[in-house]
Structures are given as structure tokens and as C-alpha cells.
Amino acid sequence: MWGAADMIPTRDEWHNALKARHGAELQRRLDRAAVAVCGLGGLGSNIAVALTRAGVGRLILIDFDRVDITNLHRQQYKITQLGKYKTEALSENLNEIAPYTARETHTVRIDESNAAELLKGADIICEAFDNAECKAMLTNLVLEKLPDKYLVAASGMAGLGSPNAIRTRRITDRFYLSGDGVSDVADDIGLVAPRVMLCAAHQAQTVIRIIAGQFN
Amino acid sequence: MVKINGNEVNAAGITLTDYLAGAGYDEKRVAVELNGDIVPKARYKETILNDGDSVEVVSFVGGG
Numbered sequence: 001m002w003g004a005a006d007m008i009p010t011r012d013e014w015h016n017a018l019k020a021r022h023g024a025e026l027q028r029r030l031d032r033a034a035v036a037v038c039g040l041g042g043l044g045s046n047i048a049v050a051l052t053r054a055g056v057g058r059l060i061l062i063d064f065d066r067v068d069i070t071n072l073h074r075q076q077y078k079i080t081q082l083g084k085y086k087t088e089a090l091s092e093n094l095n096e097i098a099p100y101t102a103r104e105t106h107t108v109r110i111d112e113s114n115a116a117e118l119l120k121g122a123d124i125i126c127e128a129f130d131n132a133e134c135k136a137m138l139t140n141l142v143l144e145k146l147p148d149k150y151l152v153a154a155s156g157m158a159g160l161g162s163p164n165a166i167r168t169r170r171i172t173d174r175f176y177l178s179g180d181g182v183s184d185v186a187d188d189i190g191l192v193a194p195r196v197m198l199c200a201a202h203q204a205q206t207v208i209r210i211i212a213g214q215f216n
Numbered sequence: 217m218v219k220i221n222g223n224e225v226n227a228a229g230i231t232l233t234d235y236l237a238g239a240g241y242d243e244k245r246v247a248v249e250l251n252g253d254i255v256p257k258a259r260y261k262e263t264i265l266n267d268g269d270s271v272e273v274v275s276f277v278g279g280g
Contacts, residue, residue, distance in 0.1 A: 043280040128280055132245045135276040139247045143254035157280040171272055172249050185279030196280070 011100045018055040026212055027055060033211045034212065036060040036122035038110055038138055040086040041211075043154055043189055044128030045076035047207075052072035052094045054208055058102040060122050061087055064109040068083075074193040100173035112160070115141050124207050127153035128200070130185070143175055149159065151205045156180040159188030168202045178202035220271045232263040236273065247274045 009017075011192035019027045033056050039045045040063035048059060063086040067077045081089040089107055094101065115138065119125055125146075127138045135153060142151045156179035157166060165180040179199050185191055209215070217224040220235075227235050232255060236243055248273045249272040255263055265271065 039280060041280050064243075069251040069257055130278060130280040132278040134237055135278075136247055137247045139276070140254070140257055141272070143247065143257045153276075154280060155274065155276045156279070164273075171247075172254060175247075175249070175254070177274060180278060181229060183279070184277035186277075 001056045006097065010103075014098065014100055015055075019039055022055065022206070029211050030055045030208070031057040033124070033162075034060065034103065034122050035207055036056040036062065036119050036125045037128055038062050038119075038126060039130065039134075040065075040075075040090050040128055041128065042074040042196035043157075043203065044194075045086070045090055046197050047126050047128055047204045048094060049076050049097065050201060050204035051207060052098045053103050054204070055098070055212070056207070058104070060104045060106070060111060060119070061090060062106045062108065062110055062118055063087055067201040074191055074196045078178065084131045110138065112137065113143055113190070116145055119146060119191050122149060123153065124150040124152065124210055126203050127151060128203070132184075139175070143172070147174070150174050150204045150210050151178070152176045152178065152210075154199050155205055156183045157193070158183040158185040158191050160192060161195070163195060163198050166198050166202060168206050173215075176206050176210075177204065217267060218249075218265045218271060221273055225263045228267045230265060232260040235265060236249075236260070237272045239273075241273060241275055245276045248272070249274070272280065 035056055035088050037048050065086055065088055067081045067084050077089050085107050087107045123141055127135055129135050139153050161183050168176055168178040170176050218227040251270055
């Protein structure tokens with residue numbers, strides 16, 4: 001058993017543990033997959049942790065912002081990381097979970113001028129922004145300009161509503177949408193960790209199902 | 217009739233821009249699927265809804 005921090009398993013040992021869980025075929029698909037996470041807040045940081053644990057081979061992590069004290073109630077950062085760029089802080093945390101996952105980070109604001117270039121290496125893109133107009137911008141951009149990629153977006157996960165209202169729908173062949181569709185952060189008490197994590201988990205699981213070839 | 221977000225709506229003959237405005241949608245927050253494909257934003261004004269079309273308007277809310 002591995003017990004001490006200085007006894008980190010080798011890449012092969014780590015990979016064999018994943019294969020033992022997932023089977024060789026699914027793990028081969030996960031190894032080859034490249035997933036972009038756009039926004040590293042409540043959705044994106046939790047998506048990235050889930051995909052890293054699941055053994056997705058390559059993550060492209062994009063966010064311009066720094067870790068703030070108001071993020072800690074729902075995002076995968078630590079109090080010791082306040083003020084750091086989220087790309088840097090999340091990389092540190094993911095590296096402690098799975099040091100052998102390939103990661104690319106971009107500390108920039110995604111907009112219509114740079115999105116295609118930032119996302120070109122991804123097979124699947126997670127929209128994980130906070131702002132509704134940014135969500136719509138990225139969704140339209142990916143579906144119009146990057147038609148060979150899959151998009152997993154989210155809308156509606158604020159407040160104290162039932163966890164059972166969070167669901168994932170396939171809108172087009174390449175566009176999946178998670179959330180309850182209506183719970184706006186502006187209307188309620190804001191975001192509560194488990195419900196945001198639940199929506200992030202929907203997105204991450206949808207990503208893995210797409211990688212596995214399960215599209216419906 | 218046009219099927220919009222699962223409901224039969226009397227919207228045949230009008231443009232997507234006019235439908236969205238009339239139904240109270242904020243165009244900056246939506247993505248629109250028409251018969252399985254995404255409608256590019258630049259084409260909302262020239263896209264006329266037809267009898268039998270199936271439309272899904274995804275209207276994003278904030279939070280993440």
C-alpha cells in the first residue's frame with residue numbers, strides 16, 4: 001500500500017489501477033481523449049477533478065481569474081491558494097491527484113477572437129462559465145465554427161431547488177445541456193456547493209459517456 | 217404550427233428574430249436549434265419558421 005507522500009506510484013502503476021477499474025477498452029479511449037474546460041469556477045473546477053480522477057488523458061484548462069475568498073464555498077481550491085490564478089491553483093491540486101495527466105493551461109479570457117485557437121486541440125468542450133451571455137457566446141461559437149467537436153454546456157444550478165431537477169439533455173448530435181434550465185444565480189440565494197457539483201458531475205459524466213461512445 | 221420547446225406554436229411565417237423578441241427572449245443569452253441544427257446568430261433575421269418545423273430555444277441563465 002502507498003502511504004507516504006514521497007512514495008508516489010509510477011505512471012505504469014497508476015495507469016494499471018485505472019485499467020483495472022475501467023477495463024482496457026474504456027481506459028484506452030480515456031487515455032486518448034482531450035477535453036477542454038472553459039471556466040474554472042464551481043462547474044469547471046469540479047469537472048476537472050472528476051475527469052482527472054477518471055483518467056482522461058489530456059485536459060485543456062482555461063480561465064483568466066484568480067482564486068477569491070468568495071469561491072471557496074463551491075470551487076476546488078484551498079484557502080492557501082487565495083490570489084493565485086485558477087489555472088495555476090487547479091493544476092497544483094490536480095497534480096496531487098494524478099500527476100501523469102497531461103494538462104495545458106491558458107490564463108486568458110475566452111472570446112470570439114481566440115476561442116477557435118484555444119480549443120483546437122480538444123475533442124470535447126465543457127462550457128463552465130458563470131455569466132449567461134458568455135455561456136451563449138461560447139455555445140454558439142463552438143456549434144457554428146467548430147462543428148466537429150462536442151459541447152457539454154450548463155444552465156440552471158443555483159439555489160436550494162431539488163437535486164433531482166438537474167438533468168442532461170441532448171439538444172443536437174454534438175450539443176448536450178446539463179442543469180435545471182431555470183435556476184438563475186441572480187434570482188435566488190446564489191450557488192450552493194452540492195447543486196453546482198451535481199451539475200458539474202452531470203457534465204463530467206456526459207463527457208465520459210461521449211468518450212465511451214454512448215451518445216444517448 | 218411550429219413545435220417550439222415541445223409546444224405547438226402558431227409561429228409559421230415569421231422570422232426567428234421576431235419570434236424570439238415576441239416571446240421575451242434575450243437574443244444575447246440564447247442558442248437556437250432548428251430541425252436538428254444550430255442556427256447561426258447572423259441568420260436569425262433571415263430564418264423564417266415554417267409549418268412543421270421543430271425548434272428548441274436554449275435560454276441560458278447565470279451561475280456556474
